[in-house]
Amino acid sequence: MHLILPPNVSARTFDRALERFAGVVGQQWVLSSDEDRETYLDAYAIGDGRDHAPAAAVAPQSVEEIQALLRIANEHRIPLWPVSRGKNLGYGAAAPVMSGTVVLDLGRMKRILEVNEKFGYCVIEPGVGFFDLYSHLREHKIPLWMSVPGNAWGSVLGNALERGIGYTPYGDNSSKLCGMEVVLPSGELVRTGMGAMAGAKGWQHYQYGFGPAWDQLFVQSNFGVVTKAGVWLMPEPEATLRVRVQLPKAEDIGWAIDELARLRLRNVIEHPFVFGNYLHDASVFSQREEWYRGPGSIPDEISEKIMARYGIGWWSFGLTLSGYPDAIRAHAQVVRTALEPHLGHELKFESWQRGEPIEKSGAGIPSVLPLQIVNWRGGRGGHIGFSPVMPPDGQLALERFRRVKALYEQHGLDYYTSFTMGHRHINNVNLIIYDRDDKAMTDSARALFNALIADAASQGHGEYRTHISFMDTVAQTFDFNQHALLRLNETVKDALDPNGILAPGKSGIWPRALRNKRA
Amino acid sequence: MKLADAIVACIWIAAAGFALAAEAQALSARQEEGLQAYRAHCRYCHLEHGTGTMMLERRLGKENALLEQRTNLETGYVRAVVRGGLKSMPALTRVEVTDAELDAIAAYLTRTNPQAQR
Numbered sequence: 076m077h078l079i080l081p082p083n084v085s086a087r088t089f090d091r092a093l094e095r096f097a098g099v100v101g102q103q104w105v106l107s108s109d110e111d112r113e114t115y116l117d118a119y120a121i122g123d124g125r126d127h128a129p130a131a132a133v134a135p136q137s138v139e140e141i142q143a144l145l146r147i148a149n150e151h152r153i154p155l156w157p158v159s160r161g162k163n164l165g166y167g168a169a170a171p172v173m174s175g176t177v178v179l180d181l182g183r184m185k186r187i188l189e190v191n192e193k194f195g196y197c198v199i200e201p202g203v204g205f206f207d208l209y210s211h212l213r214e215h216k217i218p219l220w221m222s223v224p225g226n227a228w229g230s231v232l233g234n235a236l237e238r239g240i241g242y243t244p245y246g247d248n249s250s251k252l253c254g255m256e257v258v259l260p261s262g263e264l265v266r267t268g269m270g271a272m273a274g275a276k277g278w279q280h281y282q283y284g285f286g287p288a289w290d291q292l293f294v295q296s297n298f299g300v301v302t303k304a305g306v307w308l309m310p311e312p313e314a315t316l317r318v319r320v321q322l323p324k325a326e327d328i329g330w331a332i333d334e335l336a337r338l339r340l341r342n343v344i345e346h347p348f349v350f351g352n353y354l355h356d357a358s359v360f361s362q363r364e365e366w367y368r369g370p371g372s373i374p375d376e377i378s379e380k381i382m383a384r385y386g387i388g389w390w391s392f393g394l395t396l397s398g399y400p401d402a403i404r405a406h407a408q409v410v411r412t413a414l415e416p417h418l419g420h421e422l423k424f425e426s427w428q429r430g431e432p433i434e435k436s437g438a439g440i441p442s443v444l445p446l447q448i449v450n451w452r453g454g455r456g457g458h459i460g461f462s463p464v465m466p467p468d469g470q471l472a473l474e475r476f477r478r479v480k481a482l483y484e485q486h487g488l489d490y491y492t493s494f495t496m497g498h499r500h501i502n503n504v505n506l507i508i509y510d511r512d513d514k515a516m517t518d519s520a521r522a523l524f525n526a527l528i529a530d531a532a533s534q535g536h537g538e539y540r541t542h543i544s545f546m547d548t549v550a551q552t553f554d555f556n557q558h559a560l561l562r563l564n565e566t567v568k569d570a571l572d573p574n575g576i577l578a579p580g581k582s583g584i585w586p587r588a589l590r591n592k593r594a
Numbered sequence: 595m596k597l598a599d600a601i602v603a604c605i606w607i608a609a610a611g612f613a614l615a616a617e618a619q620a621l622s623a624r625q626e627e628g629l630q631a632y633r634a635h636c637r638y639c640h641l642e643h644g645t646g647t648m649m650l651e652r653r654l655g656k657e658n659a660l661l662e663q664r665t666n667l668e669t670g671y672v673r674a675v676v677r678g679g680l681k682s683m684p685a686l687t688r689v690e691v692t693d694a695e696l697d698a699i700a701a702y703l704t705r706t707n708p709q710a711q712r
Contacts (some may be wrong), residue, residue, distance in 0.1 A: 106688055110677055118684030134689045161687065167683065182689040206638065228638055266669045362652065447645045449682040450652070456682040 076112045079128045081154050081175040082589060089130065091149040096133045101393065104183070107131035115161070115178050117170040117365075117543070119457035121509065121517045121524075127170040129156065129545055133180035138302045138501065142262040144179065145300070148576040149261070154589075155179040156578050157300045159201035164226060164446070165327055165460045165506070166237065167543030174582030174594055180298065188303060192217050193268045195308050196253065199230045201301060205441040206272050207555030216309035222246045223439030224447050225349070232304055238540055240495060243309055243439050244345040244397065248334065249294055256298035257574040260572035265289075265299075279305035291442040295540065296564075297578035298571050312397040315437040316407050316424040320414065321388030325352075327417075330391060332494060332501070333469035334413045335392075339496055343396075343409050349504075350392045351493035357381045358448040358491065371487045392496075395437030400428070419552060451489070454510035459520065459544075462504045463536035467496060472503075476538075476580075477593040479505060482530060486523035488516075493592040502539055528552060543580075547594035550583020565590075621705065628702025631695040635686065636661070649682060665706045672700040 080089050097105045100203050106114075107130075115132050116124040116337055131156075148155050154176040161169030161180060185202030197219075203263065205227035212219055222241025224234055235248040254268045268284040269275045276351025283289065293299050299506045322331055323510065331350070338344045344585050349355070355368070367377045375419050382388065388583055394410065396403040427436040434440065449456035465471060483505075485489040491506040505527065509520045525543060531537070532552035541549045553560055564584045568575075621629060632640075639646030640661045651659035658664060676696055679685035691699070706711035 104689070114677060114685040114687040116685075118679055132689070133688065160690075169687070180687065180689045182687075327665070356675075443645050445638070445645075446682075447648055450649050483687060 076108075076109050076116070076125065076130060078112070079130060079174045081130060081152070081164060081177070082173070082592070084152055089153070091136040092153045093131060093133075096144060096148045096371030097149075097591050099140050099147070100133060100135050101342045104134040105131065105251055106134070106180075110485060114356075115180075117168045119459070120170070120511065120519050121165055121457065121459060121544065122511060122514075124170060127167065127172065127179045128174040129169075130182045132169075133496060134180040134183050136183045138258065138264060141179070141258045141300055141302060142151060142182075144265065145262045145576065147164070148177075152574055152576065152588075153177055154576055154579050156581075157181060157201075159236070160204055160228075161225075162229030162380050163233065163237060164228070164538060165458050165542070170543060171578070172543045172546055173589070176579065181224065181300075181302075184302065190217055190219070190308075191279070192219060194280065194286060195310050195592055196305050197220055198254075198279060198303060199231060200304050201230055202302050203231050204229065205231055205234075209441050212308075212513070219308035219390060219442075220245070221308060221439045222312055222493060222557035223250075223441050224246055226443055227580045228443050228446070229308060234305065235304075236564075238499075239296060240347050241439050242346055242348055242393075243395070243437065243566065245307060245309045246347040251295075252290060252304050253282045253307055254279070254292055254305040255293060255301050256303045257293055257301050259299050260577045264302075265294075265554050267342075276558055279307075294566070295582050297581035298567060310360060311429060311438075311571050313398075313429055314398070314400045314403060315427045316403050317393065317427070317435075317437055318395045318407075318410070318422050318424045319393045320391065320418070320422065321386075322390040322418075323382075325389045325476065326473065327388075327475040328494065329469040330417050331390065331414075331469070332467055332496075334417065334522060335496055336467035336469075337415055338588065339467065339498060343406050344394055345397070346498075347495060347497050347502075348392050348394060349452045349493045350390060351495075352491065353378060353382050353385075353391075354451075355391075355445075355493070356385050356387050356446075359444060360385070360447075361397055361450050362453055363489065364453065372484045375488050393581075395401060396424075397437050404493050405527040409540040423514055434577065437482070448506065448508060449489070450509040451508045452513075452516070456508065457511045458508045460504055460506050460508050460522060461524055461531075461541070462502050462526075462539050463531040464539050465501045465503055465536045467494075467499065469499050472501065472537075475534075478534075479503075482523060482526050483507075486519045486525055486526070488519055503536070514585075532557045546583045547578060552557070598709045612620055621702070625702045625705050626699035627696075628700070630690070631699050632662070635691050635695070638698065639683070646683060653681070661684055661703055664703065667700075667703045667707055669700045669704055672696075672703050 093105050152283045156168045156171035157179040158177045160182050166376045179202040184200040189198040205223050219491045222243045222245040224239045235252050238249040255269045256266050270278040287409050367373050396406045407424050449458050494506045495502040495504050507520045509516045538549045568584050569587050575588045579589045643690045676686050
């Protein structure tokens with residue numbers, strides 16, 4: 076892939092900047108060949124991904140190296156796009172919003188700096204992956220549980236900084252960050268929360284510190300490079316009870332969301348969970364052509380065959396009750412009382428006690444099995460997620476389901492959805508799966524994505540996270556008082572990053588000099 | 595295989611001392627280095643019941659699904675797939691898998707293909 080230079084930067088200046096980068100990190104860690112650039116493209120892009128082409132990548136190994144790189148970037152006006160492990164799959168992976176940006180790859184910074192068993196936290200660098208931390212906890216027999224997303228190839232911090240979701244009681248990953256160390260665009264190093272006090276005891280114990288708390292300003296933003304952070308880990312419970320529930324009819328979503336929201340709000344169910352349709356299972360364990368080769372969305376009669384083959388419902392979800400045996404038995408009874416009258420059969424809970432094989436528990440265990448879904452259409456598969464937030468109301472969910480399913484059908488694509496239950500909200504995660512080399516299909520996927528954004532916004536539902544190709548469009552839907560929040564974000568951006576070097580366009584936030592790039 | 599069983603079978607095997615019969619063979623130092631790198635970078639997907647293995651089985655049949663048991667892999671092919679990606683497999687950067695690690699992985703994966711040894 077040929078070089079696309081950063082805006083307003085000459086080839087000579089760019090080469091000089093790369094030379095200086097190499098002086099900081101070593102030539103080996105400045106990745107600027109055609110092949111290198113290709114490896115940083117979004118592997119699941121709608122189309123070839125070259126509309127988000129990085130100019131190079133640079134991979135520091137220390138805070139000091141990051142500071143030096145940012146200072147050089149300021150001098151030469153080189154935009155940098157920080158990634159932890161570059162596995163933000165479905166949202167752009169390692170690729171930047173703006174072509175010509177240099178990826179700041181933090182994958183070499185993978186130290187687990189501290190694990191505190193007594194108080195249940197760790198302090199880690201951005202390159203630490205879910206598998207790395209899980210291995211560390213297992214190898215050292217540390218009885219702390221991680222919150223792990225469905226596809227766990229990525230970085231623990233990167234996922235939390237994008238507001239990723241896991242499925243234990245600690246599953247709102249961003250909310251479990253406690254204390255960050257951040258390099259500001261100027262190169263200055265700050266620590267948030269109690270860490271703002273040199274030698275502080277309690278950095279990973281209290282999230283806010285004194286005065287304004289900045290941590291959320293470094294989440295989904297382009298205001299700084301997070302170089303380490305504390306993450307709360309869940310003490311291993313005494314026992315768990317797990318149950319998998321199948322709902323045969325699409326319309327069951329109405330009563331089910333209402334009942335589950337009541338249980339969730341009262342902390343009978345304490346964790347986020349996927350309330351997903353049959354395509355979750357079908358797309359992992361089969362390919363579309365095994366079921367249907369016709370045009371358009373999969374017909375409902377084919378859906379029935381899929382459900383019958385796997386013994387699954389239109390919807391399914393898994394619940395885990397964790398804690399002391401007597402307490403979770405009591406909660407299991409509450410769940411049964413809520414759901415069984417609707418289901419018409421008894422729920423069968425699977426029991427686990429500490430010391431038994433961990434796979435039978437509700438622990439977060441890293442896996443990449445769900446990545447199999449990208450192979451649903453065959454070819455060079457890709458996927459993108461559209462995920463608006465909505466209240467956990469049954470009637471609303473039923474209406475949302477009908478509207479979105481109709482939009483998928485209008486665009487001839489298969490409806491893959493989850494009404495993922497948070498504490499007081501739903502992340503309605505809709506995946507669009509496509510063959511990247513089928514232009515008609517990718518055109519439909521792009522059109523569907525835009526239609527979903529517009530439709531959700533018209534109903535008052537905004538996205539919690541989005542792909543790099545749609546950040547401006549989604550940011551525009553947050554339009555209260557003529558986009559006052561975007562103006563605030565860009566005021567902060569210009570103050571912290573006057574040269575506009577850090578992740579231009581991230582979450583729709585552009586620095587002053589590059590606002591003409593806004594889509 | 596039931597869905598739940600399949601999920602349990604493939605979750606967390608990579609770093610838990612999972613051993614293929616092939617590992618019992620004597621490995622050269624370079625191949626051993628490759629095995630360690632393969633464990634660290636490839637077995638997220640390319641292990642028994644792993645997502646990469648499932649994809650390969652669909653495309654190339656069961657006999658070609660598990661990379662560590664293949665006897666027809668070539669060095670250049672391994673390098674090209676890792677750096678270029680293939681089908682639904684993303685390309686891996688030189689930060690994630692260094693050139694030296696990739697060479698070692700290729701040596702490990704081609705150990706049973708005499709034609710590939712150079």
